Amino acid sequence: MTKATLAGTGILRKGSKQKNYTPLIWTLAIFINGLITVSYFLPKIDTLKHYNFSVLPLVNAVLNGSTFIALLTALIAVNKKNELLHRSFVFLAFAFTSLFLFSYLLYHFSTPSTQFGGSGVIKGIYFFILLTHIFLAVLIVPLALITMGFGLNGNIIKHRKVAAWTMPIWLYVSLTGVIVYLMISPYYPH
Known part of the structure; x- marks a missing residue:
């Protein structure tokens, strides 16, 4: 099928120029998840030990909560067929998530992990x-990156199919990030 034929079927927007985001998506996914994993196993960076990053878990929770709110707003906007608002709030969610990632990595490359101190049923939960x-x-x-790539390429059918999985998972991850913080915050060293 040509681009014009695809645009006529609603698979692509008319006049859309397809970009191949796949190499960037997988490079970023491996790099980001790799950095997070390494932050737990490598020794903490000595030069960072001189700074007090104790506020960062709270900052991370606020950024996760902000991501959740931005995603909910994006979901409401797309359900009301407001594509511009949807796109704006998805970009905002990406911005909050990017700031979260930086803050999260800074904290975990500099500070030992905190152990949960609860017991019984609450520990299982x-x-x-x-x-x-x-x-x-x-x-x-x-x-999230694949979904965004389909959206940026105007491939609305694929965007919607993947977003049907992406949106609830991203909402769950951002909300549970806040819940995990609230549950472990009493055990952070002060």
């Missing part, structure tokens, strides 16, 4: 939320 959060956070990196 905490670890269930944490493990599902981590697993889905790994998945959301490429999913």
Whole structure:
């Protein structure tokens, strides 16, 4: 099929120029998830130990909450057929997530991990939320980038199909990021 034929079927927007984001998406996904993994296993960076980053977990929770709100607004906008507002709030969610990633990595490259101090049922709930959060956070990196790539290329049908998975997962990851913070915050060293 030609681009004109695809545009006529609604698969592509008329006059859209296709870009291949695949190499960038997978490079970013591997790099970001790799950096996060390495931040847990490498020794903490000595030069960063001289700074007090104790506020960063709170900053991360605020950024996760902001991502959640931006995504909800984007979802409401697309349901009301307001594409411009939808796009703006998805970009805002990406901005919050990018700031979160920087802050998260700075904290974890400089500060030892905090152990959850609760016990009993609450400990089980905490670890269930944490493990599902981590697993889905790994998945959301490429999913969000793929979804955005389809949207930027005007491939609306593929964008909607992937977004049907991406949006609820990204909402869950951003919300559970806040919940994990609230559950572990009493155990942070002060």
